[in-house]
Amino acid sequence: MLKYQSQAVAKPYFIAAIGLFVAQILFGLIMGLQYVMGDFLFPEIPFNIARMVHTNLLIVWLLFGFMGASYFLVPEESERELHSPKLALALFWIFLVAGALTIVGYLAVPYATLAEITGNDLLPTMGREFLEQPTITKIGIVIVVLGFIYNIGMTILSGRKTVVSVVLLTGLVGLAVFFLFAFYNPTNLVLDKYFWWWVVHLWVEGVWELILGAILAFVLIKVTGVDREIIEKWLYVIIAMTLITGVIGTGHHYYFIGTPEYWLWVGSVFSALEPIPFFMMTLFAFSMVNRRRKDHPNQAAVLWALGTAVTAFLGAGVWGFMHTLAPVNYYTHGTQLTAAHGHLAFYGAYVLIVLTIISYAMPLLRNQGEAAPAKAQNLEKLSFWLMTISMVVITLLLTGAGIMQIMTQRMAEEPMSFMAVQDSLATFYWLRVIAGLVFLVGLFTYIASFFAKDKAAPMATK
Amino acid sequence: MSEPFTKSMARNIFIGGGLFSFLLFVGLTVDTMERLPERDNRQNITPEVALGKKVWEDNNCVGCHTILGEGAYFAPELGNVYQRLGHSTEAIKVMIKSRPVEGVPGRRSMPQFNLTEEELEGIAQFLKWTSEINTNNWPPNIQG
Numbered sequence: 001m002l003k004y005q006s007q008a009v010a011k012p013y014f015i016a017a018i019g020l021f022v023a024q025i026l027f028g029l030i031m032g033l034q035y036v037m038g039d040f041l042f043p044e045i046p047f048n049i050a051r052m053v054h055t056n057l058l059i060v061w062l063l064f065g066f067m068g069a070s071y072f073l074v075p076e077e078s079e080r081e082l083h084s085p086k087l088a089l090a091l092f093w094i095f096l097v098a099g100a101l102t103i104v105g106y107l108a109v110p111y112a113t114l115a116e117i118t119g120n121d122l123l124p125t126m127g128r129e130f131l132e133q134p135t136i137t138k139i140g141i142v143i144v145v146l147g148f149i150y151n152i153g154m155t156i157l158s159g160r161k162t163v164v165s166v167v168l169l170t171g172l173v174g175l176a177v178f179f180l181f182a183f184y185n186p187t188n189l190v191l192d193k194y195f196w197w198w199v200v201h202l203w204v205e206g207v208w209e210l211i212l213g214a215i216l217a218f219v220l221i222k223v224t225g226v227d228r229e230i231i232e233k234w235l236y237v238i239i240a241m242t243l244i245t246g247v248i249g250t251g252h253h254y255y256f257i258g259t260p261e262y263w264l265w266v267g268s269v270f271s272a273l274e275p276i277p278f279f280m281m282t283l284f285a286f287s288m289v290n291r292r293r294k295d296h297p298n299q300a301a302v303l304w305a306l307g308t309a310v311t312a313f314l315g316a317g318v319w320g321f322m323h324t325l326a327p328v329n330y331y332t333h334g335t336q337l338t339a340a341h342g343h344l345a346f347y348g349a350y351v352l353i354v355l356t357i358i359s360y361a362m363p364l365l366r367n368q369g370e371a372a373p374a375k376a377q378n379l380e381k382l383s384f385w386l387m388t389i390s391m392v393v394i395t396l397l398l399t400g401a402g403i404m405q406i407m408t409q410r411m412a413e414e415p416m417s418f419m420a421v422q423d424s425l426a427t428f429y430w431l432r433v434i435a436g437l438v439f440l441v442g443l444f445t446y447i448a449s450f451f452a453k454d455k456a457a458p459m460a461t462k
Numbered sequence: 463m464s465e466p467f468t469k470s471m472a473r474n475i476f477i478g479g480g481l482f483s484f485l486l487f488v489g490l491t492v493d494t495m496e497r498l499p500e501r502d503n504r505q506n507i508t509p510e511v512a513l514g515k516k517v518w519e520d521n522n523c524v525g526c527h528t529i530l531g532e533g534a535y536f537a538p539e540l541g542n543v544y545q546r547l548g549h550s551t552e553a554i555k556v557m558i559k560s561r562p563v564e565g566v567p568g569r570r571s572m573p574q575f576n577l578t579e580e581e582l583e584g585i586a587q588f589l590k591w592t593s594e595i596n597t598n599n600w601p602p603n604i605q606g
């Protein structure tokens with residue numbers, strides 16, 4: 001049972017998130033094939049188009065997930081109904097339609113045509129990695145996010161203020177503020193790159209970690225029954241470390257783009273400390289589960305939560321540290337090693353936290369009681385392992401490919417050309433396609449879990 | 463039980479540490495902005511270079527290539543392509559112009575963008591300008 005009726009608006013957000021997730025993975029597989037069959041779907045879907053669909057869908061569905069998470073947990077934390085469920089629903093449809101139109105635009109017309117018809121000449125913001133959206137879509141995103149923050153903010157400010165909800169709100173406001181740098185696109189490429197990272201790095205290694213921490217803390221409070229005071233203290237320490245290491249840690253992107261030399265050591269020192277908050281998150285999750293005061297019936301949600309903490313530490317902490325020191329990054333910068341890290345970090349931290357809150361919330365949203373039926377939970381757990389293991393395998397393969405690339409193209413006495421090196425890595429890329437297919441199977445298993453029922457008596461209790 | 467380390471201490475570390483970090487970061491940014499002109503070769507940003515960056519973005523070249531190590535990892539690094547193609551803007555233009563519409567069978571393909579002569583010149587000048595930014599000696603060698 002839902003404690004507050006308006007929490008129900010989270011449901012369409014979660015469903016849309018899962019739908020877009022499927023599409024994201026399909027485009028990942030298309031690119032995986034293009035890596036080894038260069039002319040696959042060419043010229044209908046060139047690689048760059050598949051890539052922007054893949055990454056933009058990722059970001060959009062994660063945003064749907066964050067919004068759904070907020071609509072679900074903020075009423076409960078604030079002990080009141082949402083300020084305006086109607087606004088939440090209206091923004092849902094606006095965001096979904098705008099997002100769908102943008103993806104259709106990517107696929108239907110050449111990118112240059114899209115830029116022209118959407119008025120990129122008036123305020124050029126397009127054509128930069130992750131920020132490929134037409135300027136009007138970006139404006140749409142700002143409007144949706146502001147409406148969302150207003151709704152969440154009003155609810156929090158007029159209700160009970162908890163550390164979880166205030167940290168979440170801080171993260172969301174930060175998300176909105178740093179996105180504004182997407183509109184700053186100077187002609188000078190060095191300046192452009194410098195502030196581009198204020199969106200990308202300060203999101204994933206800054207304010208998004210606040211959102212991640214808040215959602216994780218919420219779920220841990222619910223499934224372990226550990227005293228809120230303890231969990232909130234952990235949360236503060238973790239996000240303090242996030243900002244102290246991560247903000248100046250942005251410097252690990254300022255080594256080789258034309259910025260002054262002192263960034264080589266400033267970036268190295270601070271970003272080398274960035275794994276600390278991720279490591280603490282792992283300790284946090286495990287020690288809360290060990291100190292649990294009850295065994296919550298939703299054991300799938302516990303698995304997702306622990307999985308988030310561990311995989312985020314691996315992807316962001318370990319794989320991030322691997323290439324973050326300037327002398328190492330000199331050789332690894334912009335290789336398959338970067339892609340390896342990008343995948344495991346995004347998956348471990350942000351994909352998994354969204355799936356964690358969905359796992360916790362969906363049974364309540366679907367009137368199944370505190371937990372889904374046992375069979376459904378088993379499928380969910382299976383899907384966790386299928387997706388997580390295949391993503392780790394993808395990461396290891398790309399790491400192998402990256403190391404080979406660095407040795408033959410960057411460090412060799414007689415360096416080979418980029419294209420020749422890529423040809424020599426085909427085996428890694430074929431195996432990546434296979435691991436990607438396993439990931440897709442995992443994703444379908446996950447979806448199937450929502451339709452699984454126990455054969456015997458229904459589980460719905462409370 | 464009296465706790466030596468309280469929640470409000472944790473909160474203060476978060477607020478104080480966060481604010482301090484942002485201020486320091488802004489300070490470093492101001493300093494960087496002052497030093498950039500010596501390194502980023504901005505005196506050579508001609509209208510052609512500016513047009514070139516626009517063409518670069520309008521065609522999403524960064525969706526396949528890296529430039530100064532950032533972008534996609536599907537196609538060659540272009541920050542130093544001016545040097546790789548023999549310090550020749552002409553070679554860059556020929557390369558872009560000559561891409562077959564249907565791609566190269568079995569090989570990773572680059573689209574035919576049908577750029578005008580002016581746009582081609584812009585792109586080539588933009589890549590030449592980029593190659594002259596002081597990047598602390600990156601990339602390690604000519605292959606990018």
Ligand code: HEM
Binds near residue numbers: 315341
């Ligand atoms: C959840 C957190 C994180 C996510 C989602 C993430 C994601 C990414 C992505 C997608 C890129 C590629 C950006 C591009 O396309 O140019 C990247 C680059 C990078 N990340 Fe992370 N990251 C995270 C945390 C970290 C941490 C904690 C570290 C350091 C300890 C780190 C170090 C780096 C470095 C050094 C690069 C630049 C790679 C290069 O030079 O090519 N990241 N990250």
Ligand code: HEM
Binds near residue numbers: 055347351436533
């Ligand atoms: C939840 C799962 C996934 C996440 C979170 C994810 C995330 C990302 C991100 C952040 C990038 C940009 C990488 C960067 O700039 O470093 C990317 C690119 C890419 N992804 Fe994924 N991805 C996922 C699944 C997949 C799968 C299953 C495949 C294929 C089998 C795949 C194939 C690719 C390819 C080929 C690229 C382009 C790399 C390049 O620029 O050359 N992804 N993905």
Ligand SMILES: [Fe+2]
Binds near residue numbers: 205
């Ligand atoms: Fe970063």
